[in-house]
Amino acid sequence: MLSQFIDRTRDLGFIGMGFSIPGKPLYFERFSSWLSDHKNADMSWLERNIELREDPTKLLPGCRTIISLAFPYSSQKPVTPDGYSVSRYSQPGEKDYHYRLKGLCSELADMVNEIHIGSRTRICVDSAPILEKSFACSSGIGFMGKNNMLIMPGYGSYFYLAEILITEPLEFPQVEPMENRCGSCTLCVDSCPTGALEKPFYLDASRCLSYLTIEQTEAVNREDGRKMGDCFFGCDRCQEVCPFNSDEASRQVILPSTDEFLGMGNHYFKERFGNTAFARAGIEKIKTNILAIKG
Ligand code: SF4
Ligand code: SF4
Known part of the structure; x- marks a missing residue:
């Protein structure tokens, strides 16, 4: 079996x-x-x-x-035609x-x-x-x-x-949990733009851009907006720098432009993105994220 x-x-x-x-x-x-x-x-x-x-x-x-x-x-970052991006996991297509x-x-x-x-x-x-x-x-x-x-x-x-x-006790080969293989690398901690990754294995969620751009109901403030780079939904920085991920920086244009997002009504958003990971944040939150970057 x-x-x-x-x-x-x-x-x-x-x-x-x-x-x-x-x-x-x-x-x-x-x-x-x-x-x-x-x-x-x-x-x-x-x-x-x-x-x-x-x-x-x-x-x-x-x-x-x-x-x-x-x-x-996909390891390709979803982007807008005007060069803004979202976290890979969201797979908005x-x-x-x-x-x-x-x-x-x-x-x-x-x-x-x-x-x-x-x-x-x-x-x-x-x-x-x-x-x-x-x-x-x-x-x-x-x-x-x-x-x-x-x-x-x-x-x-x-x-x-x-x-x-x-509930069935399946028979399977026993394995030892895999030990951490980061060695002396601290690239993820060093490159976290907000300092949310305070130390290895230790995240202050209230400072993490993934939390701020998806979960937090209030708008992202100007200071954090400046740290978002071009990414207006989530943040992949601590994965992008990881040597275990491929270093290919490919991007795929599959999103409307940020101006189209800013002009988007709830009805159209639900029709186009209602079944995607974007729905968790909703269009109004996404708009405030874009505005936080554009300032
Ligand atoms: S997702 Fe971004 S902000 Fe959050 S810990 Fe990783 S690098 Fe820092
Ligand atoms: S960047 Fe990757 S390998 Fe380096 S410490 Fe972070 S998780 Fe480990």
């Missing part, structure tokens, strides 16, 4: 897959102390359901196996990755359920309180970089993560 399953994940486009046993996640203490330091800005949802984050068997009672999956996104990955994971979950009659599964794509990078690390997919991203040696960090929790 295992080899069939692994083949199917590859056919579906996943680039990494690994198994782990549910238990207290790696780096749980680091996560708890980060919360105690109030470094999660106003993302109070991160403080909720802490007992579920500590024990994934509470997310799916009887869970015996966790499958972690990595799905790639595609349906929001939550929907896409849920569909793909459902196929895999069905496969497990067909072989193991009576087993139950739960799919998580950023949709449940689970420390997904910890389990991906335990499963051997990659290691946690100093930029807090999961890194697959030989591939980099431009991918999404998803998990399938399963």
Whole structure:
């Protein structure tokens, strides 16, 4: 079953897959102390359901196996014809990755359920309180970089993560969690434009441009606007400098111009971008982000 399953994940486009046993996640203490330091800005949802984050068997009672999956996104930066960009993960030409990955994971979950009659599964794509990078690390997919991203040696960090929790105790080869391979590199910490990456593995979300341009309801202030460069949705700086990512700086014009965004009404935005990752921020927030850069 295992080899069939692994083949199917590859056919579906996943680039990494690994198994782990549910238990207290790696780096749980680091996560708890980060919360105690109030470094999660106003993302109070991160403080909720802490007992579920500590024990994934509470997310799916009887869970015996966790499958972690990595799905790639393009390393080309989406840009506007007038030279402004957005974070790669947003993939504005595609349906929001939550929907896409849920569909793909459902196929895999069905496969497990067909072989193991009576087993139950739960799919998580950023949709449940689970420390997904910890389990991906335990499963051997990659290691946690100093930029807090999961890194697959030989591939980099431009991918999404998803998990399938399963009640069946699948048999799989045990692996050791992958050790950090950053060595003495601190490029991500050194090049963070706002100093949000205060030290390795330690982010002050309230200063991170990803938070400021997507999650924060207030407009980005002028000072942070100057640090945004040309990127008006998210920020990839701490990944772009990472030597594990390809150094190709290719960009792809797939967005309307910033003037078109500034003149865009909600109706058209919903029609064109309502099913994409942009929907989380909404057009009014995107407009204020552009204005923060243009000053
Ligand atoms: S996403 Fe940007 S602002 Fe946030 S930590 Fe990385 S480099 Fe810093
Ligand atoms: S930039 Fe360097 S320190 Fe940061 S995650 Fe990549 S290898 Fe690690």
